[in-house]
Amino acid sequence: MSIYIAHRLFAAHDRALAAALAGRLAAKVGAERIFLPFCDTDEEDLVAEVKGRRLFELDRDRLGRLDAMAALVHGPSLDDGVCMEIGYAAATGIPVLLLTTDFQVYSLTEAGPRLDFPDPLLQAVATRVIRVPRLGPPPSSHQQGATRYADFLSRNLAQVDTALDTAVETLLQLPPPGWTSSTAHDQDELVYVEGSPYAAAGDDYLVRPCLDAGHRVVLPRRFTATDPVTGALDDLHAACRASRLLADVSGPETPPGTALLIGAALATGVRIAAAHLRPSYTHATGREPNWRNLMIQYAVHAHLDDTEAVQAWLAM
Incomplete structure (x- = not known):
């Protein structure tokens, strides 16, 4: 199984979350079967004549030979690079798992159906959606000197752990690649x-x-x-x-x-x-x-x- 982890690249906490998912998956299927952008394209140290284009080429090459994709998507303003990668995978029949810890849901009208994401296209192409919107339970014991901030951190980390563990279990059970969008284009412009x-x-x-x-x-x-x-x-x-x-x-x-x-x-x-x-x-x-x-x-x-x-x- 070859798995692509699509994630926002531009902040350390986003990269850290993706790395945590990659590590847990690698323990199950082997590191050689996981592709983690930024890490596996050596982005920080890569030298190329046109670096952005080279990074695109490396990522697109891996998008063309996948068994599954896991995409980390949070909040109403979703990363456009991640969404582009989701669309590419979906159109080529690759099962896509979307993982979110967002506690909001969305609708296009006040009384309309609730969606996990602000654009229904995300919902439409997802093979599975892993949604863990609530904090973990309060710590069972309160350590001496611990602050309410430490307790809050602990509950957030427990929420992340649950989301990552559920994502790994679900990814390993995804169906094989299937439906592919037609490449027969309209000839009438x-x-x-x-x-x-x-x-x-x-x-x-x-x-x-x-x-x-x-x-x-x-x-x-x-x-x-x-x-x-x-x-x-x-x-x-x-x-x-x-x-x-x-x-x-x-x-x-x-x-x-x-x-x-x-x-x-x-x-x-x-x-x-x-x-x-x-x-x-x-x-x-x-x-x-x-x-x-x-x-x-x-x-x-x-x-x-x-x-x-x-x-x-x-x-x-």
């Missing part, structure tokens, strides 16, 4: 347009050029469907069958569902463009400046920063 909830302009600025250029357009259904998870699966299939995916990646990071669709489209050979009218750059030691998470930046085939660039890409 169907464009799947994914707007950004962070963009005030809506999606009309992307839809209008598509229609003007003679393309047919399909828009997301999951945000308005009575059953958001069914709508999300429809969106996934539509994006993977389209000739092109035109995605607005505006926001503090690429929206999670958008990032997931980019990963799925990459895996199934769809032409992808990222519209990003107001880019902001990230910088890391030894890396080139990235206008988005590097897994998004190098997954897309075109980066469009104005409406003229959108029109030019549609004409290609």
Whole structure:
């Protein structure tokens, strides 16, 4: 069994949580069967002419030969690189386990169905969701001099231990790789347009050029469907069958569902463009400046920063 652990890279506690999961899994299946990004790509010490692109290539290579994925996803603002990796794995039939200790649940309307994640696409593609939302029990005995903060830390660590142990047990019982999204693309220049909830302009600025250029357009259904998870699966299939995916990646990071669709489209050979009218750059030691998470930046085939660039890409 080859297992990819997808996790947010940019803070020590995120990397530590992923390393703890990797260690427990390695004890069961062997370290050679675990891939832990950052650690196994030697990110901090890697030297490459274009370091971000090289890291993307290493991760994508491993995404292409998996038996399972475990993804650590917490909070309403999910890491866009992790979501891209989830989409890639799901579209290639790899079972995906999503692990969260988030105590919140989400809905698209006040009275709508509750979801474990803010975008129903995450729920739709997950083979299993491990959700451990509550603290561990209070310590059975109170050590002399211990503070309430130490007790609180102990309860948080117990919650993490439960989540990791449950994830390991579940991963070892996941079904083998199965369903794969169709790679037969629409020949009539169907464009799947994914707007950004962070963009005030809506999606009309992307839809209008598509229609003007003679393309047919399909828009997301999951945000308005009575059953958001069914709508999300429809969106996934539509994006993977389209000739092109035109995605607005505006926001503090690429929206999670958008990032997931980019990963799925990459895996199934769809032409992808990222519209990003107001880019902001990230910088890391030894890396080139990235206008988005590097897994998004190098997954897309075109980066469009104005409406003229959108029109030019549609004409290609």
